[in-house]
Amino acid sequence: xxxxxxxxxxxxxxxxxxxxxxxxxxxxxxxxxxxxxxxxxxxxxxxxxxxxxxxxxxxxxxxxxxxxxxxxxxxxxxxxxxxxxxxxxxxxxxxxxxxxxxxxxxxxxxxxxxxxxxxxxxxxxxxxxxxxxxxxxxxxxxxxxxxxxxxxxxxxxxxxxxxxxxxxxxxxxxxxxxxxxxxxxxxxxxxxxxxxxxxxxxxxxxxxxxxxxxxxxxxxxxxxxxxxxxxxxxxxxxxxxxxxxxxxxxxxxxxxxxxxxxxxxxxxxxxxxxxxxxxxxxxxxxxxxxxxx
Ligand code: NDP
Numbered sequence: 573x574x575x576x577x578x579x580x581x582x583x584x585x586x587x588x589x590x591x592x593x594x595x596x597x598x599x600x601x602x603x604x605x606x607x608x609x610x611x612x613x614x615x616x617x618x619x620x621x622x623x624x625x626x627x628x629x630x631x632x633x634x635x636x637x638x639x640x641x642x643x644x645x646x647x648x649x650x651x652x653x654x655x656x657x658x659x660x661x662x663x664x665x666x667x668x669x670x671x672x673x674x675x676x677x678x679x680x681x682x683x684x685x686x687x688x689x690x691x692x693x694x695x696x697x698x699x700x701x702x703x704x705x706x707x708x709x710x711x712x713x714x715x716x717x718x719x720x721x722x723x724x725x726x727x728x729x730x731x732x733x734x735x736x737x738x739x740x741x742x743x744x745x746x747x748x749x750x751x752x753x754x755x756x757x758x759x760x761x762x763x764x765x766x767x768x769x770x771x772x773x774x775x776x777x778x779x780x781x782x783x784x785x786x787x788x789x790x791x792x793x794x795x796x797x798x799x800x801x802x803x804x805x806x807x808x809x810x811x812x813x814x815x816x817x818x819x820x821x822x823x824x825x826x827x828x829x830x831x832x833x834x835x836x837x838x839x840x841x842x843x844x845x846x847x848x849x850x851x852x853x854x855x856x857x858x859x860x861x862x863x864x865x
Pocket of ligand 1 (some may be wrong): 716763804844
């Protein structure tokens, strides 16, 4: 039987429409329009394009965006000083420092300088620490893991007692996703490049989240029949027939996997659109924190 395809684009569009309504409600009731500052350092074309997408998405839901584009040779002190300035600006409720930073800059002190209340990416160590602790909640949940959980809920996942396997242990996707699943009472296995017999571990998963960055690595026979599969991977593979010369595929061999899984996200159109939708949600939350909600 073919899996239900989890339509991330449709879910993200619905969330964005809800956010737009909530933004206008906040403006009408409290006179506060949420604002997001984007900090882009250097001229990495992919980063420039991500920042543009985020600014456009803000405009579409009525969130003000404030763009700070700094040259590639920006110094550490200067970058940290900008973050502190944005912390103090009451029109800004979320600060997003686009990663990766140029090599000479130290990422950790720059991210640590972001005020906890404006950490809409959810990467501040205190937010991640709270996520890791039982009975504590972070002020912000990192956007991609947050999107993964929303898609799992959308697919009707029963978290309590489920076996969940997360492929990947990065700070931005794998680890926080695993922690969110633990909070929901799943029994979680985190896999990485040293994990032995990955297919066997995956086959135990009622919920399988793939975030490794290896094109179509997860095959149909790694998947437990009926499992919910969330594919975070976004990989370019050469495709001479495509206009750009490549196409995007996930970490899961989608065509074969969909014949075994109960529900599965496509790439593109799965987790990707959710990340920005959750960033908008987090910015709205940042504004809500300033009015004591
Ligand atoms: P990282 O490279 O930071 O982490 C990859 C993880 O996968 C690591 O933990 C690594 O293990 C593990 N890994 C790599 N190869 C294997 C393997 N052969 N077997 C088992 N584990 C392996 O990547 P990210 O977490 O940043 O991103 C993962 C994917 O998600 C990428 O394709 C990225 O493009 C995509 N992504 C998509 C987003 C979206 O919005 N849709 C947002 C962010 C990322 P180890 O720790 O041992 O090295």
